[in-house]
Amino acid sequence: MELAPYRMVLTFMAANLTIATLPAHFGYKVLEHQHHLVTKQISHYFYYFYSMRVFKFGGASIATPEKMEALLPIISNEHEPVLLVVSALGKSTNALEKIVNAACAGNKNEAIHLAEQLELEHLDYARALLDETHFIKAADALHTYFNELKRGIKLADSSRYDFSYDQVVCLGEICSTLLLHFYLVQKGLPFDWVDARTVIRTDDTYRDAGVDWNYSKQQVQAVIGRKMKAGRSILTQGFIGATINGDSVTLGREGSDYTAAMLAAMLQLESVTIWKDVEGFLNADPKMFSNTVKIEALSYNEVIEMAFYGAQIIHPKTIKPLQNNNIPLYVKCFLDPSLSGTTIQAEVTGINYPPLIVLKHDQVLLQVTSRDFSFITEDNLSRLYALFHAKKIKVNLIQNAAISFVACIDNRADKIKDLTEELNKDYKVLSNENVSLLTIRHYTPEVVEQLTANKQILLKQETRKTLQVVMK
Numbered sequence: 001m002e003l004a005p006y007r008m009v010l011t012f013m014a015a016n017l018t019i020a021t022l023p024a025h026f027g028y029k030v031l032e033h034q035h036h037l038v039t040k041q042i043s044h045y046f047y048y049f050y051s052m053r054v055f056k057f058g059g060a061s062i063a064t065p066e067k068m069e070a071l072l073p074i075i076s077n078e079h080e081p082v083l084l085v086v087s088a089l090g091k092s093t094n095a096l097e098k099i100v101n102a103a104c105a106g107n108k109n110e111a112i113h114l115a116e117q118l119e120l121e122h123l124d125y126a127r128a129l130l131d132e133t134h135f136i137k138a139a140d141a142l143h144t145y146f147n148e149l150k151r152g153i154k155l156a157d158s159s160r161y162d163f164s165y166d167q168v169v170c171l172g173e174i175c176s177t178l179l180l181h182f183y184l185v186q187k188g189l190p191f192d193w194v195d196a197r198t199v200i201r202t203d204d205t206y207r208d209a210g211v212d213w214n215y216s217k218q219q220v221q222a223v224i225g226r227k228m229k230a231g232r233s234i235l236t237q238g239f240i241g242a243t244i245n246g247d248s249v250t251l252g253r254e255g256s257d258y259t260a261a262m263l264a265a266m267l268q269l270e271s272v273t274i275w276k277d278v279e280g281f282l283n284a285d286p287k288m289f290s291n292t293v294k295i296e297a298l299s300y301n302e303v304i305e306m307a308f309y310g311a312q313i314i315h316p317k318t319i320k321p322l323q324n325n326n327i328p329l330y331v332k333c334f335l336d337p338s339l340s341g342t343t344i345q346a347e348v349t350g351i352n353y354p355p356l357i358v359l360k361h362d363q364v365l366l367q368v369t370s371r372d373f374s375f376i377t378e379d380n381l382s383r384l385y386a387l388f389h390a391k392k393i394k395v396n397l398i399q400n401a402a403i404s405f406v407a408c409i410d411n412r413a414d415k416i417k418d419l420t421e422e423l424n425k426d427y428k429v430l431s432n433e434n435v436s437l438l439t440i441r442h443y444t445p446e447v448v449e450q451l452t453a454n455k456q457i458l459l460k461q462e463t464r465k466t467l468q469v470v471m472k
């Protein structure tokens with residue numbers, strides 16, 4: 001066990017020294033921290049310095065050099081080393097997807113051309129952000145990684161699309177963090193850049209890699225933890241890792257939130273803040289609904305349900321490591337850090353949730369019927385589930401009847417084609433494409449009426465708290 005009494009004493013000394021050297025108005029905050037520290041030490045046997053935090057910046061927050069510059073006050077306000085987890089610039093992951101698609105379709109020249117365009121965009125970004133000395137260093141580093149990208153294009157092959165995808169797409173995060181790194185160094189901040197592929201070890205499920213928790217934790221503590229204990233702040237990438245063979249992987253689209261949560265759990269840090277372009281966690285996506293309201297505090301339970309059913313604001317895997325380690329998650333607005341944002345934690349009291357709405361488009365409803373009139377009960381259900389599992393298809397909603405089984409799944413044409421071929425051997429399969437899955441937590445009859453008016457309802461399920469409708 002790591003927590004020896006002297007560690008507690010040292011931590012207290014460190015906290016008290018901090019009080020002595022900070023201006024008076026910081027005193028209260030530090031005392032609050034001390035209280036928090038003791039509580040956390042006793043309950044978790046924490047290994048690291050417990051007031052260190054993780055900040056996750058997504059693509060929207062660094063879409064332009066001006067936006068990146070605007071993050072400086074947020075980052076430099078930290079009194080302790082901070083761990084930054086950062087995504088690719090703006091929509092550059094989509095640009096990288098186009099590149100790998102062209103390469104796998106055999107249009108290698110087009111892919112190289114698109115890669116060169118993307119490199120120029122990164123160079124323009126660097127030029128706008130950095131002084132001459134730092135620009136030269138950044139351009140050099142970018143060149144190295146765009147060469148890695150070009151190697152990925154040359155090797156890309158449609159017969160191993162997911163593998164090819166990861167070798168190319170992972171470079172978005174590498175390049176964005178290089179730009180931010182040189183900017184922070186230029187500003188004199190004590191940051192070290194860590195290639196997440198050296199610490200996050202995964203299996204070889206390309207595009208949705210599973211993390212080897214124990215190995216990664218050891219590496220994260222040895223590399224990132226050690227540096228932070230020595231007073232260095234860290235900048236690393238979300239969304240990426242590497243297999244035991246050193247091949248790059250990605251953790252699933254929008255997976256940077258998950259990386260942030262994972263690192264916080266592995267290092268037992270104080271909290272994770274994800275900086276978004278919205279005021280906080282709203283009761284629905286403001287891009288789809290008007291009159292949304294911000295929720296001040298949410299429980300892990302509410303958020304994991306919403307994320308699982310497609311709330312884009314948080315990656316569904318983010319909550320588990322945080323809940324397991326009782327680490328709070330804050331959703332804050334990078335456009336106005338003074339806004340209170342949303343706190344996500346274990347217990348939330350005194351809040352009456354409004355209806356929380358998630359609308360997920362581009363779904364497919366599959367109806368699978370046994371050809372020989374055998375019941376769809378335990379034996380058939382386990383066969384069907386095993387098949388979905390083998391094809392790595394996530395089932396968003398299911399319902400079964402005597403001889404049929406209905407599943408609502410994301411529209412991944414390649415996977416569905418494979419699955420249908422397999423199912424057709426024993427079952428009759430019908431599919432309804434282009435449907436939407438509506439999930440409402442804390443629903444009211446009025447909201448359900450309003451959101452389903454003029455829609456064809458293909459499937460409906462409700463429990464006391466949650467109503468779900470597949471509709472067209």
Ligand SMILES: Nc1ncnc2c1ncn2[C@@H]1O[C@H](COP(=O)(O)OP(=O)(O)O)[C@@H](O)[C@H]1O
Nearest residue numbers: 058059060061278281282284285287311312313
């Ligand atoms: N419940 C919700 N509350 C707030 N924003 C939401 C919600 N559901 C979806 N969103 C969308 O999530 C977006 C932010 O997430 P995302 O675009 O993935 O950010 P980033 O790429 O910076 O991580 C918001 O602009 C908003 O449109």
Ligand SMILES: N[C@@H](CC(=O)OP(=O)(O)O)C(=O)O
Nearest residue numbers: 058059087093253254255256
């Ligand atoms: N860049 C990746 C990972 C990610 O999490 O991005 P963002 O934080 O911008 O959603 C993606 O677009 O999927």
